[in-house]
Amino acid sequence: xxILVTGGAGYIGSIVSExxxxxxxxxxVLDNLSHGHAAAIPAGAKFVRxxxxxxxxxxxxxxxxxxxxxxxxxxxxxxxxxxxDPGKYLDNNFARPxxxxxxxxxxxxxxFVLSSTAAVYGMPDATPIEENAPTxxxxxxxxxxxxxxxxxxWQTRSHGxxxxxxxxxxxxxxxAERGERHQPESHLVPLVLEAAAGxxxxxxxxxxxxxxxxxxxxxxxIHVRDLAAAHLIALRRLREEPAPAPPEDAAAPSPPxxxxxxxxxxxxxxxxxxxxxxxxxxxCGKKIPVRLAPRRPGDAxxxxxxxxxxxxxxxxxxxxxxxxxxxxxxxxKRSHAAHERPRS
Ligand code: UFG
Numbered sequence: 001x002x003i004l005v006t007g008g009a010g011y012i013g014s015i016v017s018e019x020x021x022x023x024x025x026x027x028x029v030l031d032n033l034s035h036g037h038a039a040a041i042p043a044g045a046k047f048v049r050x051x052x053x054x055x056x057x058x059x060x061x062x063x064x065x066x067x068x069x070x071x072x073x074x075x076x077x078x079x080x081x082x083x084x085d086p087g088k089y090l091d092n093n094f095a096r097p098x099x100x101x102x103x104x105x106x107x108x109x110x111x112f113v114l115s116s117t118a119a120v121y122g123m124p125d126a127t128p129i130e131e132n133a134p135t136x137x138x139x140x141x142x143x144x145x146x147x148x149x150x151x152x153x154w155q156t157r158s159h160g161x162x163x164x165x166x167x168x169x170x171x172x173x174x175x176a177e178r179g180e181r182h183q184p185e186s187h188l189v190p191l192v193l194e195a196a197a198g199x200x201x202x203x204x205x206x207x208x209x210x211x212x213x214x215x216x217x218x219x220x221x222i223h224v225r226d227l228a229a230a231h232l233i234a235l236r237r238l239r240e241e242p243a244p245a246p247p248e249d250a251a252a253p254s255p256p257x258x259x260x261x262x263x264x265x266x267x268x269x270x271x272x273x274x275x276x277x278x279x280x281x282x283x284c285g286k287k288i289p290v291r292l293a294p295r296r297p298g299d300a301x302x303x304x305x306x307x308x309x310x311x312x313x314x315x316x317x318x319x320x321x322x323x324x325x326x327x328x329x330x331x332x333k334r335s336h337a338a339h340e341r342p343r344s
Contacts, residue, residue, distance in 0.1 A: 002026035003235070004067045006052050006100065007074030008045060009036025011180045012115065012171055012224055016071055018042045018178060019228040028065045031074060040178055053096030058103035069111035069238070070104060071231055072097060078186060079119065079141045079298055086140035093144035094151070101155055111238040112152065112163040113231050116262070118220075118303050120146045120167060128220075128268055128306035131167070132259040139298050146258075153256030162241050164234040165258070169220040169266035169305045171227050173325040174332030180224075181336075189221070189326060192277055193333050196284040203288060205273050207295035210302075216273035218302040220266035223319035223328065230265050230315050237313055263313070266305025267320045276322065283327045 003020055007013040008029030013036070017027045027045040030052065031038075041047050046065065050057040052074050061067065075093045076082070082089040104112065119142030120135045137143045155161040172189040174180065180190045188203075195203040208215040271279070281288050307315070319325060 001066045001068050002028045002046070004028050004030060004061070004065070004070045005045070006030045006070070006072045007036065007115070009033060009038055009041050009047075010073060011040075011178070011182065012168075012227060013073040014040035014042065014178045015175055015224050016073065016228045016231050017045050018175060019225070019232055021045060023232055028061065028067065030061065035076075035183065037181065051096065052100045055099045055103055058100060059106065062103055062107040062109065067107065067109055069113070069235055070100065070109065071113045071115075071235065072100065073115040075115065075145070077141065077182075079139045080186070080296075082139050082141035082144070083298065089140045089144045090147070093141070094147040097148055098151060101151065101161070104161070105155075105159055110160060110162050111235060112161060113234045113238070114148065114152060114163060114165045116145045116149055116165040116167045117142060118167055118169045118264070118266075118305065120149070121303070123300050124303070127270070127302050127304040129264060129304065130306045131262040131264055131309055135258065138300075149258050149262070150256065153258055153261065156261070157256060162238045163261055164238060165262045166230060166234060167262055167264050167305075168227060169222055169264070169303060171224045172221045173223040173225065173319065173328040175225055175328070176332070177336075179329055179332035179336055188219075188273060188276055189280075189329055190333075192280045192288060193284070193326070193330055195288050196280055196286055196330070197333065201289060202291045203277060204291045204293035205277075206293050206299065208292055210295075212272055212301055214272050214274045217299050218270035218272050218304065220268065220270050220304045221276070221322055221325055222266050223317065223325045226315075226317035226319055227265055229317075230263070230310055233310070233313055233315050234263065263310040264305040264307050265310060266307055267317060268305060268307055269320075270302060270304040271322050276326070279322045280326050280330075283323055283330050
């Protein structure tokens, strides 16, 4: 018996796998390595190289490894690219995972935890953002995740699937062995640390005239280890969920309620781009050169999570300080080359 982690060679997926293994759960990682790193997959996990859209491969995997639950993280994550090529995002993040849901149904697997995103909210009317805030994504990435949430809601109603959609805010930080390394890199914290390490000449600040105290965008940074812990809680709660309610009264149909199964994941505190750079300067003990650049299209001025729902479910984030989060990423960055090991 094992938990299937799709995208388990990626930044967050590898750390979710690490947390599951530490909890004593067997893990099968499914990843096509289009972006992930085989070396990031924990040694205790079984690795299957493949795609979530490949029904035959999924059948073999579900049968051989007796999968009891799925944590689905495999997805493209570049907001900018999603605007240039929306079809690529809708295919990979929405259409292909439908094959995974079909395989779950064939094999009687009912528990599904989705890696979703704050991007489903678009430009929120108010912060902190609660799960029942309007979902109006302003990029194809956010739409692709919201479409998959919608598919899950229908499968829950019709087929008794049980799912939780974890809407991540800004994941950052590292464990001793695993950290953030995207190709290409577009995320603020790793880019700031590259500038601190002299690997890039400076960090660009995208926009200085937002309606925020220092004019730069505000985000809610969450330690990736705390984020991973939330997946284990979500999975446990799904297992404890009672049998699905009987089909609703056909005379009074209602649309699926996506908020009911969504959990926002952040620390409830926002930090501006300038505050992140200042915190990184304190952590690294050096001045980080900045360049003032125009706004980046699609950036909301302020995204801060109301995470009361996951806290009520028993989540206890351990690493909530911005400097602590950045320090863990800095430690990993300086040591990770030594931890890399080949994996077939
Ligand atoms: N930023 C800069 N300079 C950079 C990179 C980023 O100023 O070189 C700014 C961005 O404009 C933004 C903030 O830093 O204001 C954070 O940017 P990130 O790219 O690190 O993160 P985002 O908030 O854009 O994206 C995150 C996730 C996405 C998810 C989104 C939801 O990484 O996957 O939140 O809104 F879609």
